Amino acid sequence: VSMFHGFNNLNGLELSVMPTIPVFCGEDAAFQVLLNRDGQRKHETLELYFRGSTISNAGLGDYRQEQVPVFLATEQRGECPAPKLYVRSRFPTGLFTAWSVVNLQMRCLVYPKPIAVPLEQIFDNGGGSDESELVRSGTEDFYGFRSFTPGDSLKQVSWKNVARGQGMMVKQFVDYIDEQLWLEWDMFFGFGQEERLSRLCFCVLQLAGSDATFGLRLPGLEIAPGSSKQNRLRMLQALALYGRVPSENVIDESKGG
Numbered sequence: 352v353s354m355f356h357g358f359n360n361l362n363g364l365e366l367s368v369m370p371t372i373p374v375f376c377g378e379d380a381a382f383q384v385l386l387n388r389d390g391q392r393k394h395e396t397l398e399l400y401f402r403g404s405t406i407s408n409a410g411l412g413d414y415r416q417e418q419v420p421v422f423l424a425t426e427q428r429g430e431c432p433a434p435k436l437y438v439r440s441r442f443p444t445g446l447f448t449a450w451s452v453v454n455l456q457m458r459c460l461v462y463p464k465p466i467a468v469p470l471e472q473i474f475d476n477g478g479g480s481d482e483s484e485l486v487r488s489g490t491e492d493f494y495g496f497r498s499f500t501p502g503d504s505l506k507q508v509s510w511k512n513v514a515r516g517q518g519m520m521v522k523q524f525v526d527y528i529d530e531q532l533w534l535e536w537d538m539f540f541g542f543g544q545e546e547r548l549s550r551l552c553f554c555v556l557q558l559a560g561s562d563a564t565f566g567l568r569l570p571g572l573e574i575a576p577g578s579s580k581q582n583r584l585r586m587l588q589a590l591a592l593y594g595r596v597p598s599e600n601v602i603d604e605s606k607g608g
């Protein structure tokens with residue numbers, strides 16, 4: 352009887368794909384699966400997972416639908432295809448296991464893992480622009496933290512960090528000098544392809560948090576300067592897919608990946 356109820360618990364369960372938000376390399380991709388029941392069966396005590404990954408628990412007790420994130424570690428940039436999805440149930444007693452394997456053909460866009468670079472020195476590394484300086488110390492845009500040194504103003508100390516036992520950290524602010532900037536491949540001459548992409552990714556994220564208007568030049572690709580969210584997403588997608596052959600059109604972050 353328990354075995355019958357276990358398999359019956361999966362019978363009639365419908366699965367569909369929801370948009371997946373892009374992630375940075377090294378983060379877990381959260382593939383969104385929508386569970387739906389077309390009858391009165393509740394489909395309780397469900398487990399969804401990829402082989403070797405974390406199990407996501409779900410169940411359609413009092414609801415007809417539930418959106419469940421199923422996680423997968425990412426190890427490289429580009430389009431990350433989800434492997435076959437396992438749907439398992441030990442309902443009702445836990446003595447027997449009913450399971451099914453489905454291929455929902457889900458994909459997640461994976462951006463390069465950002466590598467921090469000092470923005471105030473970036474154009475000293477061989478960029479093709481005429482500007483000699485990208486940012487300078489200032490008061491406008493928050494840039495990050497550094498260790499306290501004698502002579503620093505106590506007004507710029509992050510007292511929250513002190514309260515957390517993280518030591519005396521000073522807030523750094525910068526002013527973005529140029530109204531229009533170019534991030535270029537040759538700024539990081541001497542680095543390998545992935546190292547360049549990771550550093551350019553960091554620059555895109557930093558500049559996107561300011562009022563700067565900036566463009567991106569990669570070998571064979573140029574994205575005109577802009578300051579919109581859409582422009583930022585185009586640049587991140589270009590960095591993610593550089594040298595890759597996408598299997599289909601990549602959807603922007605506002606709609607998923």
